[in-house]
Amino acid sequence: MTSRLSRIPRSDALDNRERILEAARALFATEGLNVPLREVARRADVGPATLYRHFPTKEILATEAFADQMRVCHDVVDGGLADPDPWHGFCSVIERICELHARDRGFTAAFVSTFPRAVDFTAGRDYALRAIAELAGRAKEAGNLRHDFVLDDLVLMLMANNGIQATSTAARVAASRRFAAFVIQAFQAAPEQAPLPPVARLALVLPGMTL
Template sequence: MRGARAVLTRKPRTDAKRDRGQIVAVARAAFAAEGLDLPVREIARRAGLGVATVYRHFPSRSDLISAVLVEQVTLCGAEMRAALADPDPWRALSGTIRRFAERQVSDRGLNEALLGSHAAGAPFAEQRRAHAGALARLVERARSAGAVRDGVSVEDVRVGLLAIASFRALPAEKAAAATQRLANLLLAGLSQRQP
């Protein structure tokens, strides 16, 4: 009986799993909207938990930030794999550009960390290189299929994405409209289809 009890206590409690998920979800939304400098006590307050509970799951602030960024990078990787699997090269490329644009508004703080110079983004350099390689393959596929204008390179697309990313500095309400408009202009400029 004593051995059975030891095994049971090693399993994470249901409420502990729920608390951890709640902390990550709240932190993700808060960091996306307000940046990574938000205090842990504010994350705990928004999650309806004590600060000690947050630190029990994430012993340091950087552990919490990493958990949120891992989730974000994993989602981006899954979307890039789905785009590469899409049989329509233009839809795959244009959808990737549109998702990137949407994230510049919805995930501002997270993207600053992942795409900027914030130290929290450094551990994800390899994943960023993999995503960049996937983007290059998407552009090449679209060019080979005649879906983009002759001479369009991955560098052209990257310049457009950098321009879109620059709108993160705008107030949220202006960023949304400007980002969407620039994404539309970029896609119109890339497309082989004539109006």
């Protein structure tokens, strides 16, 4: 009985783990993956040793911190695959993936990075990419997606989307929606001049500057 109880995490250990994850999600979302683990520990109000006891590497911490985002990502691509119109499904994936990544800068960095010690995250990313590749193939067969589209273009899109600098998360999401509209037109076999989403105020654009 004593041996079995010793293997059950204490409530304070569970509390520490949740605080670390909460701090990591907040910092990764706003600052990206370059945040030092020491800062994560400080935000979580735990010592570095406690953090490393729960998460020996940043890869393991990121895998746990982004588990919910990865599940949402899977739901997005599964929804696209289920759409009877492959082009509509493909566009929906682009729009929703851009917004998901715009809300969390760290998730984009993790998604496009190679985490050799984070097997679960790599598997989840590979699943999403394979699903998008299948959806892209269907959209090409339907004649809607340009024939020279490759998955590297998707990664390039995510990296560009991650580079959006805005004054707030809401502004970044609004800018991301407009960016996604541009990208969809670029990916379309016969681009249509569809109306774009509203312009978002970005950090590098000064008031009064117009074209």
